[in-house]
Each structure stands twice: as structure tokens, then as C-alpha cells.
Amino acid sequence: MEKMIEELLKEFRQGSKRAAARIISLIENEAPEGKEILRVLYKESGRSYIVGITGPAGAGKSTLTDALVKLMRHRGYRVGVVAVDPTSPFTGGALLGDRVRMSDLTLDPGVFIRSMASRGHLGGLSWAARDALVVLDAFGCDYILVETVGAGQSQVDVVKVADTVVLVTVPGLGDDIQAAKAGIMEIGDIFVVNKADRGDADQVVRYLQSILEQQTKTEGWLPPVIKTVAWRGEGVEELLDAVERHRSFLVNSGHLDPLRKMRLKEEIIERVERLIFARLKKEVRMDGVLEEVYSRQLDPLSAAEALVGEIIPQAGSAGRK
Amino acid sequence: MMRKIRVLIAKPGLDGHDRGAKVIARALRDAGMEVIYTGIRQTPEQIVAAAVQEDVDVVGLSLLSGAHLHLFPKVVKLLREQVGDKVLVIGGGIIPEEDIPILKEQGVAAIFGPGTPTSVIIDFIKEKVGEKSQGTSA
Numbered sequence: 001m002e003k004m005i006e007e008l009l010k011e012f013r014q015g016s017k018r019a020a021a022r023i024i025s026l027i028e029n030e031a032p033e034g035k036e037i038l039r040v041l042y043k044e045s046g047r048s049y050i051v052g053i054t055g056p057a058g059a060g061k062s063t064l065t066d067a068l069v070k071l072m073r074h075r076g077y078r079v080g081v082v083a084v085d086p087t088s089p090f091t092g093g094a095l096l097g098d099r100v101r102m103s104d105l106t107l108d109p110g111v112f113i114r115s116m117a118s119r120g121h122l123g124g125l126s127w128a129a130r131d132a133l134v135v136l137d138a139f140g141c142d143y144i145l146v147e148t149v150g151a152g153q154s155q156v157d158v159v160k161v162a163d164t165v166v167l168v169t170v171p172g173l174g175d176d177i178q179a180a181k182a183g184i185m186e187i188g189d190i191f192v193v194n195k196a197d198r199g200d201a202d203q204v205v206r207y208l209q210s211i212l213e214q215q216t217k218t219e220g221w222l223p224p225v226i227k228t229v230a231w232r233g234e235g236v237e238e239l240l241d242a243v244e245r246h247r248s249f250l251v252n253s254g255h256l257d258p259l260r261k262m263r264l265k266e267e268i269i270e271r272v273e274r275l276i277f278a279r280l281k282k283e284v285r286m287d288g289v290l291e292e293v294y295s296r297q298l299d300p301l302s303a304a305e306a307l308v309g310e311i312i313p314q315a316g317s318a319g320r321k
Numbered sequence: 322m323m324r325k326i327r328v329l330i331a332k333p334g335l336d337g338h339d340r341g342a343k344v345i346a347r348a349l350r351d352a353g354m355e356v357i358y359t360g361i362r363q364t365p366e367q368i369v370a371a372a373v374q375e376d377v378d379v380v381g382l383s384l385l386s387g388a389h390l391h392l393f394p395k396v397v398k399l400l401r402e403q404v405g406d407k408v409l410v411i412g413g414g415i416i417p418e419e420d421i422p423i424l425k426e427q428g429v430a431a432i433f434g435p436g437t438p439t440s441v442i443i444d445f446i447k448e449k450v451g452e453k454s455q456g457t458s459a
Contacts, residue, residue, distance in 0.1 A: 018404055021376035029324045092325070093350035099371060100360035106367045106374075113374055115357050117325075 005033055009040060012139070017112055020139050024114055027135070028128040038131055045137035048080070051243055052162030053147045054124075054187075059168045060194040061147050062101035063230040064239075069105055071233075071240050072143055078110045080136035080144040084129055087117040094118075098147060112136060124148045125157035130267075133161055159187045160263055163256065164246045166239070168192045169208075171199030185211060188223055190242045196227035196235065221249055279311050326354040326450050328379040331368045332361045333396065336386035341413060341435075345381060348439035349446070365392055369399040372408060378450045382429075384414040390423060397428035409449050413437070 011019035023041075026034030053061050053068075065081060072079050083098035094117035105111045114136075119126045125148060136144050148158045158165055167188030191212070193204045208225045217223070224242050228235030250256040284307050292298040298306075330346045332339055339361050346356045357375050359368065372380050380400065382393055393412050400408050412424065413433045421432045430449060433442050 018373050018376075021374050025327075025376040087355075088350065091351050092353045094355045095346055095350045096355060096357045099357060103360060103363065103367060106359075106370045113371075115375060117355050 001033055001036075005036055008033075009037065012041075015140070020112060020135060021114070023135050024128070024132045027131045028116070028119075028126075030128075034131075038134060041138040042134055045134045048133070048137040048141050048144045049164075049247055050133060050137075050144045050146060050162050052158035052165040053145055053168060054158045054165065055168030055192075055194075056170075056173065059170045060228075060230045061168050062098040064168060064192065064194060064228065064236070065098075065145050065147050066102045066105060067228075067230050067233050067236040068240060069102070069111060069145065071236055073108060073110055075240070077142040078140055079112075080133075080139065080141035081105075081111070081113040081147065082129055082132050082136070082144065083113065083115050083147045084118055084125060085115065087119045089120065112139065112141070121157070125161065130161055156187050160266065163250065163259070164189045164243050166190045166192055166243070168194050169204065170195045171201045171204050186215065186217060189217065189221065189246050190239070191223055191225040192228050192235075192239060193225065194228050194230050197229050201227055218250075218255060220253055221246065276308070276311065280307060284310055326379065326446060327357065327375060327377040328354050328381055328446070329357045329359065329368070329372050329375055329377040330381045330383070331359045331363045331371070332383050333363055333365055333368060333392040334384045334386045334388045335362060336384065337361050338385045339383070341385075342381075342383035345383070345413065345439065345442065349381075349443065352439075352443045352447075354446070365395040365399055368396055369403055372400060373403055377408065378453070379409045379411065379446055382410065382412045382414075384412070384416075387415070389414070389416055390420055393424055393429050394427035401428070407453060409446070409453065411442070411445070413442075 008019050008022060012023060023034065023037050027038060028034075053065055055061055062083065065083070069079050069081060081102070083096070083102075085094055085096045085098060087094045096115035096117060098115055099106070099113060102113055105113060114132060116126065116129045116132065118124055119128070121127070125146070129146070133144055133146065146158060146161060165187050167185075167190070169191070171193065191208050193201050193208070195201075205225045205227060212223050212225070226235055226238050226242060228239060230236065250259065286307075289298065289303045289307060293300055293303050328349050330342050330349075332342050343358070346358045349356045357371070357377065359371050363371075368380065368382070380396065382396060384392060389412065393410070397410050400410065410429050411431045411433065412429050416424070416432050416434060424432060431445055
């Protein structure tokens with residue numbers, strides 16, 4: 001195992017896409033080697049700027065990503081793309097089709113694209129997808145674009161990883177009340193009305209602007225609303241300018257470091273929860289407690305505290321009575 | 322471990338008849354695999370570059386234009402050069418019977434013509450990928 005890891009890392013550091021791809025698979029398959037490599041690569045990461053692209057299915061996220069990456073390449077950046085599509089909850093399979101819109105980028109040596117399935121993660125981003133960002137970061141990408149599943153009203157995972165969130169919508173999806181529903185509107189730093197050659201794009205822009213004036217995600221930043229026709233590349237220059245403007249805003253206003261630190265704090269807490277939960281499922285025997293709760297000798301909350309107490313003594317000792 | 326079989330479905334060559342490729346992509350998805358669909362008119366170089374970045378176990382090629390004797394072996398050759406022989410290459414579409422042995426000799430593991438039940442393809446992939454992954458982990 002040690003030797004395989006060393007060889008992979010050596011290849012990776014020489015810029016081998018094959019090695020980067022292999023590492024992401026190891027992580028995705030929860031192989032022990034993947035965890036080891038991630039430990040090493042995390043220390044070499046932290047230089048990429050991460051842009052989330054999200055919005056409803058069919059809004060044109062992949063086409064927009066394609067156009068944005070081409071422009072980023074034109075400006076001399078190395079770019080990584082993580083494109084997430086949903087896993088079927090019934091079969092566990094997935095059809096990942098984002099590459100169809102990105103064929104031109106496949107052979108570009110400065111671009112790495114990876115399609116990933118959501119693998120049952122409700123918020124749209126699997127842990128593996130989040131870890132893949134660390135891999136691409138250490139790989140030397142200046143920008144990483146994360147394109148996520150549909151993003152309905154609750155799929156807002158992308159804020160957990162992205163420095164700038166681009167929310168893509170299209171004309172004809174509903175009125176301003178739809179847009180004002182909690183969740184999705186609050187996560188955007190930049191709004192895009194794609195397919196602006198159709199329908200009443202200007203009205204959608206006005207809707208969005210009127211809502212955005214009443215709320216703030218980050219003090220001092222009013223999210224711009226940009227019209228694009230992604231397949232023709234229209235408006236994409238403005239979009240990249242807006243991304244770079246938002247980036248300098250975050251840096252110059254001193255928001256970027258606290259934002260990243262807060263995200264890491266949340267990530268650590270989430271991982272703690274996950275580890276505890278895994279140990280609970282593995283180590284704790286429910287049967288006795290279940291009987292006590294069922295026969296009303298013990299209430300469910302006290303039972304839970306007692307169970308947690310078995311793996312973390314301190315937290316549970318006060319709970320059992 | 323959450324090992325899933327990853328398959329790249331691609332259409333090399335110039336024909337745009339992608340119905341078959343899409344049917345296969347969906348059938349493999351429904352069999353629990355992760356299928357990356359790359360679309361029509363892909364060059365062998367594009368297909369292999371995508372297969373490398375996606376780290377797939379299988380590359381499935383669909384072609385109806387008659388250029389299979391040129392394009393399928395080219396994909397196999399580039400794959401061998403860039404990732405070794407761990408990737409299974411299979412093909413489908415309109416392939417004359419007499420060409421199948423030639424393609425197999427050049428490294429295409431199987432050709433599935435029109436009318437092949439998708440279950441046959443699924444079983445073939447599961448068996449072959451199972452053998453290969455056991456081979457590498459041992």
C-alpha cells in the first residue's frame with residue numbers, strides 16, 4: 001500500500017492526470033489509500049479559488065461552465081471542473097452527462113474535468129466531491145468550478161465549498177414569489193439569467209434585482225444579475241469579470257479568510273457527527289435500550305444520551321438517570 | 322467500500338445515430354453503474370482523454386458509420402499507451418460479422434450488435450470488471 005501511494009503521489013506531482021483521476025477514485029470508493037493520500041494533499045492545497053455553479057435542471061449550467069472555462073483558459077488560468085449529477089435512489093446508478101457540453105475542453109492540457117455522482121447525498125455534494133476539490137487544488141488548478149445537481153429549494157451544499165456561488169436561472173420558471181422562497185436565493189453571489197434570447201429575460205432580471213436589494217448574503221456586496229446566452233458565449237465575459245470582482249471584493253474587504261475558516265469549522269463539525277454516528281451504528285447495541293423505551297421505563301432522549309455516553313463517556317454521564 | 326463500476330459511453334466517428342448508445346447508457350445506469358456519456362462525434366483522442374480523467378473501468382463505443390475497423394483499434398491503442406490494459410473496451414452498432422474477429426484481435430473485448438438484450442451486456446461487464454479488479458488487488 002505504501003509503495004502504491006508513493007508512486008501515485010510522485011506521478012501526481014509530475015502533473016499526471018491519470019494519477020489525479022486514480023486518486024479521486026480511491027477517495028470515492030472510500031479506500032484506505034484514498035484517506036492517506038488526502039492527508040498529504042490537504043497540506044499542499046489552499047491555492048485554488050472555487051466557484052460554484054448551481055441552478056435548476058436544464059438552466060444551462062454545463063454549457064455555461066464550458067464557456068466560462070474556455071474564457072478562463074484564454075486568460076491563462078489552469079482550471080478544474082467537478083460536475084455532479086444525481087445518483088438514482090432506486091438503483092444506485094447514475095447517468096453523468098455534463099461532458100456532452102464540454103467536449104472541446106477534453107484535450108486541453110490545462111483543464112481537468114471529473115464527473116461525479118451525488119451518491120445519495122441529499123444536499124447535492126457527496127463527501128467525495130468535496131475531497132476531489134482538495135485533490136484538484138493540490139494539482140495546481142487556479143480555478144475550480146463545481147457544477148451541482150439541480151439545486152431545488154434545499155440543495156444548497158455548494159455554499160459549503162465555493163468562494164463565489166453563481167446561481168443560474170432561465171426565463172419562464174415562475175414569478176418573483178418562486179424566486180423569493182427561502183434557501184436558493186440566499187446563496188448566490190452572482191445571478192445569471194441564461195437563455196436570455198428567449199422569453200422575457202429582462203423581467204426576470206428585474207424580479208431578481210428587486211429581491212436582491214432587500215437581502216444581503218455578504219455585507220457590502222450587492223449580487224449582480226447578468227444576462228447570458230451560454231451556447232453563443234454571450235455575456236460570459238461579463239460573468240467572469242463579475243467572478244473576479246467578487247473575488248477581489250472578498251480579499252480586499254477581509255471577508256475571504258473568515259468565510260473559509262467558517263466553512264472549515266462547519267466541515268469539521270459535520271465530520272465529527274459522521275464519525276460518531278458511524279461508531280454508534282457499529283458499536284452500540286440497541287436491543288436492551290429499545291425494550292426499556294418501548295415499555296416506557298425510559299424516554300427516547302435519555303436513551304439516546306445513554307447510548308452516546310457509551311462511546312463518549314463524559315457527554316452521556318450527566319444524561320442517564 | 323462503495324466500489325461502483327464506471328463506464329464511459331462514447332460515439333466515435335461521424336454518424337449522429339445515438340439512440341443505441343443512449344439506451345445502453347440508461348440500461349447500465351439502471352444496473353447500478355455510473356455511466357459517463359460523452360455524446361456524438363468524438364475523436365479517439367477525446368474519448369481516451371475523457372476515460373483517463375474519469376478513471377473508468379469500461380469504455381463502450383457505438384458506431385454506425387462503418388469506420389469501426391479504423392476507430393475502435395485506435396481507441397484501444399491509445400488507452401493501452403495511457404492507462405495500460407486495465408480498461409475493458411466493448412463495442413456496438415452496425416458491425417459486420419466478419420469484422421468481429423479482427424476487432425477482437427485488436428483488443429476489443431466484445432461486440433454487441435443490434436438486438437442484444439441489455440442484460441447480456443450488463444452481465445458481461447460485471448464479470449469482466451470483477452475479474453480485473455480482483456486481479457489488481459491481489
